[in-house]
Amino acid sequence: MFVTVLDVLIGGLIMGGIYALIAVGLSLQYGVGRVLNVSHGEFIMIGAFATWSLYTLLGISPLLSLVICGPVLFMIGFLIHRTLFQYLRDQSESIGAFADSSLLASFGLLFIIQNIALLVWKADIRAYSYLDSSVSILDAVFAVNRLVALLFAVVISSGFYIFLTRTRLGKAIRAAAEDPTTAQVMGVNIHRVLAICFGLGALMAGFAGPLISMIYEIQPTMGLEYTIIAIIVVVLGGLGSITGSLIGGFILGLVGSVVTYFDAGFSLIAYYVIFILLLLIRPTGILGK
């Protein structure tokens, strides 16, 4: 009994850590930049497949890929925002109109990225084994890769939290999230900060992708599911609240782990039910204003 509880708990923390990571990325893109980036999951998928390719073809360790995928995706995200979303933002009459048009544009990105991935990697389900020896903690047995993924997810998200709260750029980002116009008056280069935010969202996806590929099966159409989970977590934590997304990620991961223990097919349904109830009862989320 105790072993089962521990198993479900650690499983939940691992899922939660990854959910927190991807949700923080999305939260930054939407909370600051007002882009509900539905192609977020595609960035995760690209990270996961790049890691798979590097590992199976060149033997590069997935943990090294983490350091490669993150910055590369950051640059791609930065450039996409600088061109596509900045143009849309300048064209839009209101921020509401921008939110709608950027949502549709990111659907376009979703189709494009997914199609490119399907052409490059085909539609097959992929997986590889890395660090798959097991350790036992208090009689419960865990694969090492899962624990490593959890460790990295926690380290990355805490590092990111410290970056946002302690550095000058982090402060500029939070200022832009509160009030873009005033931030601009105070000397924040808003276009640059928004592009950095979008890039940081992609960076988080670039970190999450390799971790996901280490412990779960991957396929080119996996993106949307992760996007939806990220959206649920972001709303759960309160739109725009980074801390909320971190907490929300772990809550959803634990719930998912418990539900999966009883019936694996039911976890996505449980997420939607939680989400719909949340929107009806408390749409501002746990830490929303």
Added chain:
Amino acid sequence: MLLATIPLYVQPYLIILLTTILMYVILTVSWAIFSGPTRYISLASAAFFGIGVYTSALLGKSLPLPVVIVAGSLFSFILALCIGLLTLRLRGMYFIIFTFSISELMRNFLLWWETTMTGTVGRWVIIVDHMTVYYIILVIFALVLLTAHLIRRSRFGLALRSIGEQEEAASHIGINATLVKTITFAISAFFMGATGAIMATKWKYIDPRIAFDPLLSFMPVLMAIFGGTGQLFGPVFGAAVFAYLEEILTTKFPYYYMLLFGSILIVVILFLPHGMVGLVQKWLKGGLNRQNANP
């Protein structure tokens, strides 16, 4: 009128193509009935369509076709009323993701139900010949156009537009915003349900992934924006062009279809924010201005 006589002189393939195009036109026009003037972007089209499809699959064997279609429409109508009453408080992004989650919840729940409770994922639907499907689709098309036109011209349509402009102001001048929104949402769902019920008979085999395909929610939005939601003609035009384009792209470039589709989508959003109809209007207006301006 012209569309009704077409089957007399073209090949069966064209009838099937026209049926698909009309399906998208109906979905898009009914989406635009609600989302066009109110600017509440709904991603629940797949839910209403899917309800129609499953009504057809469950009742099709025991009831005559017209009854099945009406039943499918009514079930969608009722679901939309419930969703409408539940989502009173939600606006903007919350409304968009709520409607999306509803249809995804239904899809995932049915998938789970069919695999664990009934054991088979898919269901067979009684087949109806292509001509009958085509004529029924044509009738629904005529009805949805008529409804959209009447709503646009009525005081009801005016109320919808004022909700879209500013909801608080609309409430202050005595519009029951909740009632107006909910009823319009349900009317738009009615036609989506009808379309789902008849299209199921064309597909023969259905499962939750086909019936509640998220693309069915996205396509009407894209098509309506592509055509322009300001005019009645916009969504019709957008859907017809887009559906034809999709058909061509999927058959000619099956491997690059999504890539091309996504690129077109981004180009449309970047350069045609008011859609094709908006472009034509701007072009006409620009032409007039140029005539009036001094050289």
